[in-house]
Structure formats: C-alpha cells, structure tokens
Amino acid sequence: MPYGPYKFNGLPGLIMELYDTRKDYYFNVIKSEKIPDDYKRHSLNNYIPRAIPVTQKDLNRLRLDLYSNPFKYAFNGALTIPEGKKLLLDDGTVLSKEQLKPAEANERKKLKSFNNPIELDKAVKYP
Template sequence: MKKLILLLFPLLFSAQTHCFVYLFEYKKDSLAQDFTKTNMILDVNPDDVKFYPYSYAQTDSLNIIRGQKRSRWDDDLPAIIRKKNSFENTSLILMNDLFSLKSTDKMNWKLLSDTKVDGQYNLQKATTSFGGRQWTAWFCKDINLSEGPYKFRGLPGLIFEIEDSKRNYIFKLAKSMKFPKTYETPFLESFIGKKPLPVTEKIIAKKQLELYNDPLHDVAEAFKSNTNPDNTFYVLGVQIKSLDQLKGMSDERRKMMLKENNPIEIDKAVRYPVN
C-alpha cells in the first residue's frame, strides 16, 4: 500500500481526477469490540468531490463489462457529494426510498505542533468537534488538496488519517489513483431507477422512526396483497409463510436497530421508543 501511495502522488497534479482509497473501520454497536471494515473512495474532481463505498465502483465496473444493471447500496454511512472547496454537502440516504439531504458542515480546526512521518510524507496533527464527537486528524501540507473522507475538509492539506476520541470511526488513507478524465458515477444519481428525493433532517428522522415502528412494512404489504400462490417471499434468506412470522422478525429487527444506533454524527441519532 505504501509503495502505491509514494509512486502515485507525484503524478496526481497532472490528472483530471484525484482518487483516494481510505480503509474505513467502524463500530455499528458502540459497546462492541469488533470493527466492521470496508474501503471508501474519495474522488476529487475539477468541480466537485464525491465520497462513497469502493464496492459501488466495483459493481458499476462489472455492470459495464457484463452488460448488467445491478444496484448496490450500503446504509451504514451516507454517500457524499459537494462542490469542490465547499462545506455544502449533499448526503445520499437509502431507506424505503433514496433521499438527498443538503447540509452546511463548516469545521473549525485547531492545528497542533505534533508531527509524524508516514513513508516520505510529513503529517501534522489537528483536532475538531463535529457531529457530537471529538476528532483527531493527521494531514499532509505537501498534498495541496484541502479534502478528506466523508465531510471532513478545510485543513491546509490532504487528510491521511482521522478518528474520533472513542475510536468508533477510523479512516486511514490506503491508496491513491489517477484518471485522465472524471469517472462517471451513475450509481449516485439513482437507485434501481429511482432518483433521490430532496428532504429535510426532520423528514429523515421521521422516516427512521417509521422504519423502526414497522421495519418490514413493504414485505408485509406485498405478502397481504399477493394473489399468486406460486410467489414466494424471503427476508434474509428465510421464506415467509405467515404474517405472524413477519411480526417476530420485525421485533428482532427493532432490537438490532436499537443496538446499532451509533451513527457517525451521533448528535443526529434517532431516539427510538423502548417498550
């Protein structure tokens, strides 16, 4: 990984798009010991910045090669789009529909004198408060891009590492790539043909509560309205044969939602009713 970073960074400034891959480690349950791990992409284009799971680009590439139209969406972290050099973000959130949520996420950074070396790069430490968490970042002034993973930006250099004080969310730069032209991202423009619906924070919170109160609503409605005896319904690989079965599965889903209510912006966590 280090060799890829060292080899590619000197070439970045002649590229149309600067693409950075971050290793993302996070805890769905704040009390758990284990991390979920995945790779995320930060595309710094001439006019905008996009942040999304690496798996989206993989699926898109396979669609092109195989002539398919498969869709993939992970809901643990919203995909982000923003204008370059701006704190104006658009979050893409999938629940029963795909929603777009605009926000202004200005960050006030405190630059510290602490430094460390990562390969041939000198990193400097900075801290900020954002989303109800305290964050520590390490950035490189030699990489003249004031960007970083998720909504984190505004430092005088590229963010190499950032984590919150409780180590629930950790991003580490793993690799960089360059493209001669901007990489198209149709997977951020729609999901299974549905365009994102603009909403407010209040609507997102309302939709999350609706999902908690009736997590299998769509499956139940389809099951009740079905008139073809040959149709079968599955939830997580289990065949549904009665509405009572769905009720029990809904109870288990609610327990999981309570347990994994640890979003990156913890100050926006929904307070689910506990019976």
C-alpha cells in the same frame, strides 16, 4: 492539499488518518495517486434519477415509523408474500408471513444497533 474523507475535505493539509474516540469510524489513507484531468466523475443523480431530497427531520421520522412497524409493507399489502413463499431479510433470515409479527422485536433491536451515525446529533432517538 485540502483533501480528506467525508466532511473533513477542505481542511488545511492532507488527512492521512482520522478516527472518533470510540474508533467506530476510522479513516486511513491506503493509497494516494494523481487523477487524470479527463477522469470521468460519477454523480448519484446518474444512478438514482427518481431520488427526492429529504430533510434530516423527515428521515428520522421515517426511521421511527420503520421502528414502530418494521414489516409494515408486508402487512398493508404494498408487499405481497404469496402462500407458501417466504421473505428473505438483509441478514439472511428467512420468514414466512406468519413469522413476521413475532420477528418485529428482533428487527427493532437491529435498527437500534445500527443507529451509530458519524454525526452523533443525527442519531435517531428510538423509544
């Protein structure tokens, strides 16, 4: 049974528990069951038809670009915030257009705090 989570699939045996030294990532088998032969598997291609492949180098460049200007799309006109309306961030923060520039430092701090990939060599080297 060469099954395991993430990149650990294909190792000899069944991986029941796996974690890194800091336990930032922790995998634990909760349930094991036989999947029917006619089980329909889903591919990301079905859900993201316009996705384009990118290299790790390109992805890191895009992340650095976002870090240097977190609200670039609001400032360059690609995203418009109508007068009197506000922008809702992923964390629930609500900002008016005037509040975006002062909020950039906090966004950079959040980007750095989430820079913890399972493959440490792929972490972005933020300034």
